Amino acid sequence: MAEERPGDAHIPICTKIPVIDLGKSQKFETIKQLLLAGQEFGFFQVINHGISENVTTQTMSTFEEFFNNITDEDKVNVASRKGWMFTGSEEEVKNGVHLWRDNIKHPHPLHKCMQSWPDKPASYREVVGRYVAEIRKLSLTILELIGQGLGIESGYFDEQSQVQLLSANNYPPCPDPSLTLGIPKHLDPSLITIIYQGNVSGLQVLVDGKWMCVEAVPNAFVVNIGNQLEVINHGISENVATQALSTFEEFFNNITDEDKVNVASRKGWMFTGSEEEVKNGVHLWRDNIKHPCHPLHKCMQSWPDKPASYRKVVGRYVAEIRKLSLTILELIGQGLGIESGYFDEQSQVQLLSANNYPPCPDPSLTLGILKHLDPSLITIIYQGNVSGLQVLVDGKWMCVEAVPNAFVVNIGNQLEMISNGMLRSVMHRAVTNSKEARTSIALFVNPTPNSIVEPAKVLLNESNPPLYKSILYKDFINASKAFGAHTDAIQNDV
Incomplete structure (x- = not known):
């Protein structure tokens, strides 16, 4: 299935994806921008979101340390950890295409799930827990603003957002990126997805039938409208x-x-x-x-x-x-x-x-x-x-x-x-x-x-x-x- 591989074609940066400033005092204008971005692209980036850059950089460093030091024994032990899983580049193939990534997933809520999270590096639970708590607040803020724009009463999304799943990906340098993917094309089955890219771009979106790169804006989060939010429309x-x-x-x-x-x-x-x-x-x-x-x-x-x-x-x-x-x-x-x-x-x-x-x-x-x-x-x-x-x-x-x-x-x-x-x-x-x-x-x-x-x-x-x-x-x-x-x-x- 060579058509699923990215090939050698140059993928340009998509300049159309909105970057929305959540720190603006004009709430009505922010709501309007969120709705427009959701309708036209389903993707947007948010800045001035209230999450300290220190929180994001520490979390990114913690995951880098985790991926760089995980052993074969750690991978074997994954099966005994209730609620989290690990996949590595050497084993992950989908639709005949090799996925060049390491990935860990684990669920929330924090107070129930944290004890089953990895304990190496030693800071993992503390750092990732703080990040998850901040992202939950941000996601509820964005959903509340979207709800206001749609005319839905305050708090409507509280019951629709009781489950969170964290998925962290590590993409090592690949000898021939034209033959592999990090993640195959997909739509998220979630309500919304909050993505932090760090400083290295790799996320692409399909715009008007063409793949476009999502620029890694410093300390910005990419927000993806999931399938569940679309069911209203x-x-x-x-x-x-x-x-x-x-x-x-x-x-x-x-x-x-x-x-x-x-x-x-x-x-x-x-x-x-x-x-x-x-x-x-x-x-x-x-x-x-x-x-x-x-x-x-x-x-x-x-x-x-x-x-x-x-x-x-x-x-x-x-x-x-x-x-x-x-x-x-x-x-x-x-x-x-x-x-x-x-x-x-x-x-x-x-x-x-x-x-x-x-x-x-x-x-x-x-x-x-x-x-x-x-x-x-x-x-x-x-x-x-x-x-x-x-x-x-x-x-x-x-x-x-x-x-x-x-x-x-x-x-x-x-x-x-x-x-x-x-x-x-x-x-x-x-x-x-x-x-x-x-x-x-x-x-x-x-x-x-x-x-x-x-x-x-x-x-x-x-x-x-x-x-x-x-x-x-x-x-x-x-x-x-x-x-x-x-x-x-x-x-x-x-």
């Missing part, structure tokens, strides 16, 4: 989503007992109502309809025909969501380093589940949906304007705000397995309220029953062994005792 017309939501509201408000009886004769769809649905002794206060929706032309004829617009409106919504889901999966694949098209065969089944939650006299006694993990690849949820979705964060239930014309993207168990645990499925549930009805639409993207689900082989090596066993998707579902299967049962003992 997803390209689906608000009219498509609101019409679908209105159609489901009309469906739920007018369904008759006769319609419910007829459900059993409709191949591939089912209806449950609040008066009949009890799970684990908890009454579920919702009406729900499920039906398959891919391929569309085969499934649509068995869908409800009341209201008259149901098939047309929901069909259009499903088609748009399928495009969005495949786009997101492709971007995640690029971010993981998985080849293009990998998820095409893993996303041949789509199931739509629409929920209607009537006002509940006493929400403290019921739930809309029990806590669960999705057994899907990904799930795309449209909440409309009424919140009710909750996620479990550090042992506490947190509400997911209903952002206008935004979709919630949930990582399912299958994507957790394929990413070998790099992406995690999150426990979630739905609650009710006593004041207003709520309707939501979830679309699950799944493998076919006979698909083999396993960690992507390109992600595996000696220091990153498979955490999950290979399994047929139907066997995974059958082994699950409840909706929202856990992956614990099929984890390897590593």
Whole structure:
């Protein structure tokens, strides 16, 4: 795959990438610059960010010392360190291209993870810990400014940024740079990425179809807009989503007992109502309809025909969501380093589940949906304007705000397995309220029953062994005792 190698072509410095001064007193102007940079490039650099140059230079020196002195024994010990990994130039090959770098990754939060970090050099934990704390403050500041510019309320990104992963790279001098890469082309599956280059350039971005160098500006940070921040601007017309939501509201408000009886004769769809649905002794206060929706032309004829617009409106919504889901999966694949098209065969089944939650006299006694993990690849949820979705964060239930014309993207168990645990499925549930009805639409993207689900082989090596066993998707579902299967049962003992 020679086309993946950089070759001998001269790559110019990109002068278009904005350098934004965060120290300016004109906050409105800074917000405007951040939004413009995000829309036009997805990349920008920030200066006067409040992080001391001493912090960055000490951190850079610490990593240089780490990479220059790591031994083979240290590399072998990586596997016993929970939550961090090391790869070296001699072992890292992707898509047939040798990657000329050493890399270490480890997670946060600080108080939980620091004790598992490297202890050589002796200053590693102190210096890197200080750097990480400063970068977290900077990232939250940038996200808050972006949120203000988008019209999102203060603090919205706090719950969206609970996980941080540090990745430090060392690129030794290479005898023939035309034949190798440091990192292959990719998109980051993060919310944002904060990069410190030091004084040596090597980062390149694709601008108008051409690779351009990002200049190493002294004591500046490169900020990269990740895939998760892009989902707000997803390209689906608000009219498509609101019409679908209105159609489901009309469906739920007018369904008759006769319609419910007829459900059993409709191949591939089912209806449950609040008066009949009890799970684990908890009454579920919702009406729900499920039906398959891919391929569309085969499934649509068995869908409800009341209201008259149901098939047309929901069909259009499903088609748009399928495009969005495949786009997101492709971007995640690029971010993981998985080849293009990998998820095409893993996303041949789509199931739509629409929920209607009537006002509940006493929400403290019921739930809309029990806590669960999705057994899907990904799930795309449209909440409309009424919140009710909750996620479990550090042992506490947190509400997911209903952002206008935004979709919630949930990582399912299958994507957790394929990413070998790099992406995690999150426990979630739905609650009710006593004041207003709520309707939501979830679309699950799944493998076919006979698909083999396993960690992507390109992600595996000696220091990153498979955490999950290979399994047929139907066997995974059958082994699950409840909706929202856990992956614990099929984890390897590593």
